[in-house]
Amino acid sequence: MIGHLAYATGSPCPTVVLDARRLSADEGALRRELTEVRRYLSEAGGSHVLKIALVRPSAHPLFDLDYRFVQALPDGPDRFDFRGSCGHSILSAVVSAERAGMLPALTPGGRVRVNVLNNGDSVVCEMEETGLNEVRFTVYFVQPVGIPLPELLLTAEPCTELVSDGVSRTVSLVSTGNPYTFVDARGLGIRDHTELFAAGDELFARMARLRVAAAGRLGWSPDGAFPKIAAILPEASGRIAARAVSVPGWHPTIALTGAVCLGAATRIPGTVAWRIAEEAGHADGPLGITTPGGRTVVTVATHEIGGQPSLTWVGVGRKHVTHQGSFVLEPLAHLQFEEIAQCLALSAASV
Known part of the structure; x- marks a missing residue:
């Protein structure tokens, strides 16, 4: 399986981004797979990487990417929190998803719409600038029908x-x-x-x-x-x-x-x-x-719903992300899809 590392400036650590299609749907099996990922990263000097993003092309017509965040906890390689999300990791996931072929090339002015599976958030990532390994975003957390502020x-x-x-x-x-x-x-x-x-x-x-x-x-x-x-x-x-x-x-x-x-x-x-x-x-x-x-x-946008102010969207600009590289996760090599496995075999044979 191929992993990607990306770092959003201002985040405590990079995010490791994985193809959710190659991982188990069962949470118990998923925890075991992610434990292997953490052990492998730790042995390679990446024990500080405590953010994991699981992504796949979205089947929903309103979104480009499905995203699930996993917070790795520092008190053991098998300790995780699946409850919340991470905005910096969303941006890292978008950059890595392009590298993995899940998204078309990121271009200035383009938008990627992300479905956050952890909490149902709709996030729009608008590219301000793009480079070889770097992207700058404006990010919008959108409430499509608005949510009354007291409900927050x-x-x-x-x-x-x-x-x-x-x-x-x-x-x-x-x-x-x-x-x-x-x-x-x-x-x-x-x-x-x-x-x-x-x-x-x-x-x-x-x-x-x-x-x-x-x-x-x-x-x-x-x-x-x-x-x-x-x-x-x-x-x-x-x-x-x-x-x-x-x-x-x-x-x-x-x-x-x-x-x-x-x-x-x-x-x-x-x-x-x-x-x-x-x-x-x-x-x-x-x-x-x-x-x-x-x-x-x-920037916070609100409007009236039923006589009370409701949240429409919140935007944050000038968020910078660097793709740090891609690598084979050897403990999960059996989860590689066939085309990648063949390419890696050919590459190894030519060395």
Whole structure:
């Protein structure tokens, strides 16, 4: 079987992209196959690759690609979380799917429509620039019929009290793109973005425990990767500073889905994100997000459905992806389709 590695700038690690048609549909068998992939990558020096994308050409007439994300967990090669998605991995999957022949050549102005099987998201990836091994995208997370903003609240309330470290803390549990826990960093003893970005293991551990409390509130496994968590603060000129926890450490920027979810959360009155956006002086228009690794801009579009604002789409631009290479996954060589197997045999014979 052929694997592809691609890296989206700002992601914690590259994504390994696999052809879902060659893998088992049964989850137990799939877990065993993905365990072999992780062991093989680890032996080759790729133990840091914790994102897996499973892709296939979509049979749905509205989509070009079916995508399923798997978060590999660092506490063992057979440990995975299938619950959520990953925006950076979606882009890596698009670039790799072109290399695998699942998509036509990516060209500036072209669009690839992705069906996210994990959560039903519709994602449109528009190419801004293309090169030999690099592509720059604008990404749109689309709600085809719109979704009322209150329905994005995982607890049906804009703010939820969670007890962590013996203290009650106010958070907002919001889900679009991925489920997120948003907390005001000042409630964690952080005064400004300089302190937030410089904070180390102590703050990370507190946020990790708060994330576990959020998972418990939702009835989810505390050992998984979801919900994600981000601490946020108001900045000047309507911007928001954000720092997020990833797997297994601090996120170097913010997840693409995190930016999408944060942007949507600022539109829901009463949430932590809405209050901080108000304090920062953010008005209608694109939202600027400052992270330890740079800045990003999110555009949120809403319209009225049944008398209440509903999410239509969220867009993030200037996302850069590099295809890092393709390789034979030897433990899954028996899953290679015949044409590739023949080509590899001929290549080996000519050496």
